[in-house]
């Protein structure tokens with residue numbers, strides 16, 4: 001995993017966790033589907049960009065849900081306060097002030113924490129009981145507490161009590177409206193609301209209050225279960241980030257000390273987070289804990305990134321130096337190679353005729369013969385020599401001789417196929433290789449060459465001069481080497497000269 005994608009992933013996870021309280025609720029079907037999507041993306045180990053995209057889509061819903069939760073919390077706070085006020089209305093002197101102040105302090109502290117709502121409601125229940133007990137002891141005949149549990153005859157004070165009870169019931173019913181529970185609890189809520197609103201029996205109030213608390217507990221319980229699953233997945237994600245970084249660290253041994261420190265640090269942070277998640281037991285503290293942990297991990301990552309950027313800078317500088325050196329070396333090699341090729345070509349080329357020279361012949365003839373032998377194709381060699389060339393030099397001068405040496409190969413070439421290879425073997429001697437050519441075909445070709453030269457009108461200092469060539473030919477035998485082939489062809493040339501020149505002789 002690269003640093004930037006790790007950063008992105010950390011950022012995405014941070015965002016996800018900052019919404020943990022909403023993600024865990026699972027009460028809004030629309031939000032539920034988004035939450036499921038987010039979890040799937042995280043569980044399958046998608047990359048940071050994918051997670052980011054899903055979270056971005058979820059953002060408006062999460063904000064909406066966040067606002068809904070905040071308004072529910074406000075509703076809970078005002079409901080509890082209304083319930084306390086109702087008790088006070090009954091008989092302010094009978095409400096135990098210490099307990100009341102304690103309960104109000106608890107409400108101020110915890111009204112925003114859903115997991116504390118049942119606790120706050122129980123606090124109210126206990127305050128109500130204490131208040132009513134005191135009323136009972138001071139008014140034994142018309143005890144509200146007694147009437148709470150035993151149907152009594154209607155009295156003036158009972159009337160008052162019933163009014164208060166109705167108000168309490170309505171207040172609780174209002175709270176039920178705002179209690180966000182999964183849809184399969186809808187029926188329970190409706191039943192409870194009906195019971196609360198239609199209730200004229202004081203005795204049933206504590207039971208209804210308990211039922212309300214139970215429903216809240218169910219909501220909170222579900223939230224905690226979802227949150228625990230979510231955090232477990234999150235924890236696995238953190239461990240996998242750690243593993244990726246750790247394996248990436250191991251694969252780059254050169255960046256040793258700083259990376260080792262970073263790796264240990266990160267590993268410890270992830271382990272700590274894992275342990276802390278296990279031991280945390282309420283939503284709010286889990287949310288804060290994960291946020292803090294991720295923030296620490298994020299800073300470690302940033303620190304690591306800075307170090308890596310620095311190291312990368314150094315590495316880039318070295319690489320760039322190395323690259324320049326290699327480029328220079330490559331350029332040198334290219335120019336050296338072309339110089340070498342040039343020299344080699346020069347060494348292989350005859351400067352007077354521009355034909356491949358004897359060295360080139362020796363380089364080419366062996367592989368050529370081998371290929372022909374291997375493929376069982378015929379190959380013939382012709383050795384050509386200008387007749388009485390010494391006389392040309394002697395009569396017309398060396399420059400005229402050079403001119404003849406340049407013109408004769410051109411005439412020879414005119415009678416060759418493009419596959420045929422011609423070399424200046426030395427002095428006034430040329431060698432021609434006829435690949436894939438039988439002796440009969442080669443003799444025909446040589447005859448054409450001889451004629452082409454003989455027919456060419458050479459002109460020396462304004463005088464027409466006849467030039468001819470003699471040719472000796474041999475065909476390569478199976479297993480024969482090029483030296484032997486040349487020797488047989490050369491022998492035929494000698495015989496052609498002996499026979500009177502301007503002729504082709506072949507070793508049949």
Ligand SMILES: Nc1nc2c(ncn2[C@@H]2O[C@H](COP(=O)(O)OP(=O)(O)OP(=O)(O)O)[C@@H](O)[C@H]2O)c(=O)[nH]1
Nearest residue numbers: 385386387388389390391393398399401402427428
């Ligand atoms: N102008 C010129 N003459 C060359 C060159 N190379 C070799 N020669 C001359 O070619 C001549 C070859 O002579 P010989 O081998 O005796 O040949 P030849 O007797 O004249 O003729 P044949 O008996 O028919 O082969 C010599 O005089 C060499 O000096 C060259 O590059 N330029």
